[in-house]
Amino acid sequence: MIKLTALFFLIMFVIGTDTFLISPLIPTLQSLFHIPTEYSGWMVGSYALGYAIFALIAGPLSDGWDRKKVMLAGMVCFSVSTMLCGFATGFWSMFFFRFLAGVSAAFTAPQVWASIPALFPTSKIAKVSGIVMAGLAASQAFGIPIGSLLASNHWYYPFFTIGACALLVAVFIFYALPEMKPNQGQKTKTPVFSRYIPLLNSRMARKAFLAHFLFQCGFFAAFSFIGKWVTDRFHLSIDQAGYVMFFLGLGNIVGSFGGAYVIKTLNRFNTLVVGFLVSIICFIVLPLLPSVAAFESVYFFIFVNMGIAFPLILGMLNSLNPTIRGTISSLANSIMYAATTLGSWIAGLIYATFNGFSAVGMFAAICFAGSLLSFIFSGILTSHAKTKKELAS
Numbered sequence: 001m002i003k004l005t006a007l008f009f010l011i012m013f014v015i016g017t018d019t020f021l022i023s024p025l026i027p028t029l030q031s032l033f034h035i036p037t038e039y040s041g042w043m044v045g046s047y048a049l050g051y052a053i054f055a056l057i058a059g060p061l062s063d064g065w066d067r068k069k070v071m072l073a074g075m076v077c078f079s080v081s082t083m084l085c086g087f088a089t090g091f092w093s094m095f096f097f098r099f100l101a102g103v104s105a106a107f108t109a110p111q112v113w114a115s116i117p118a119l120f121p122t123s124k125i126a127k128v129s130g131i132v133m134a135g136l137a138a139s140q141a142f143g144i145p146i147g148s149l150l151a152s153n154h155w156y157y158p159f160f161t162i163g164a165c166a167l168l169v170a171v172f173i174f175y176a177l178p179e180m181k182p183n184q185g186q187k188t189k190t191p192v193f194s195r196y197i198p199l200l201n202s203r204m205a206r207k208a209f210l211a212h213f214l215f216q217c218g219f220f221a222a223f224s225f226i227g228k229w230v231t232d233r234f235h236l237s238i239d240q241a242g243y244v245m246f247f248l249g250l251g252n253i254v255g256s257f258g259g260a261y262v263i264k265t266l267n268r269f270n271t272l273v274v275g276f277l278v279s280i281i282c283f284i285v286l287p288l289l290p291s292v293a294a295f296e297s298v299y300f301f302i303f304v305n306m307g308i309a310f311p312l313i314l315g316m317l318n319s320l321n322p323t324i325r326g327t328i329s330s331l332a333n334s335i336m337y338a339a340t341t342l343g344s345w346i347a348g349l350i351y352a353t354f355n356g357f358s359a360v361g362m363f364a365a366i367c368f369a370g371s372l373l374s375f376i377f378s379g380i381l382t383s384h385a386k387t388k389k390e391l392a393s
Helices: 002-020 022-033 042-062 067-085 091-119 122-151 157-176 192-200 203-224 226-234 238-266 268-288 292-318 322-354 358-378 384-391
Strands: none
Touching: 002 067, 002 091, 002 122, 002 157, 022 042, 022 091, 022 122, 022 226, 042 091, 042 203, 042 322, 067 091, 067 157, 091 122, 091 292, 091 322, 122 157, 122 238, 122 292, 192 203, 192 322, 203 226, 203 268, 203 292, 203 322, 203 358, 226 238, 226 292, 238 268, 238 292, 268 292, 268 358, 292 322, 322 358
């Protein structure tokens, strides 16, 4: 079990590093490729767009396939497409290669979340999910700063390095992961999008996924422009911006590992309410802070909340219907990356229009407030039993 947990941690670490790598590189690539600020967010959004579109297809299909084969093929393609980003010669070639990397990740990452309930006993699921989520957190704390340091020599080094690491992880998947073939009921040729019908018919599911979308849209709108903001506001170099990401990633790690204890102490409802309210206040005051140290300290609490809230939200969404976990995981990931696409695009527009981070922070605060209200009114925070009964089919 330790071997599988380590494998899933590594998968999320590699994919997470690639996902967030562009954020500290935006100033460098913007200058290199002569990209206006209002369009620079698409270097983040192209990856997210590929992920968001194809995750909707990958999830239902993977519920009827061997998850090991899907994960292996996805990781190999992810490795190749990430390396190709290092050969980009302009905005559109970078956009295309990042899009392909997103498509590959869409077939890989959701299999991790769908595999955990299938491979681990119920008593271990929450703990393993927290450790796997820490892989994403560690990618922000360690992967992105390392990538930033590599990019300080040559901008394409991080892409080659991450691509090579992804290929090694693919070898690990081949040898360590057991086959996970679907049961006889899942092999029936159900139309791909028909698997979403139980979710679309549920008021609780609709509101919960809307809340998930708003949460991710607000977070990634602000996150995508951290690198540019600290560079413009405090005149940091690319490697110094990487150190800022390192500190913020530590907050995510703290939240990921401590989340189970916090939820047990406060319960799910209070954990989400307190975390979101603190984050809303933080987003509003961020642009007013006078120093890098103050900025890092306040943003640290946002990342702690992200580390606690994200696995909690995924756990609640996956509980909606245990028979279509692959579909739910892919829909949740698709929504997350659709929110990343929209959030990074909007952030680029309002950052350029209002010449700074103030409007971006306010946008993120509004998204978090809407997400919190949607979660509360959905009822998912207070009733798993109601969810299962409503979606049973």
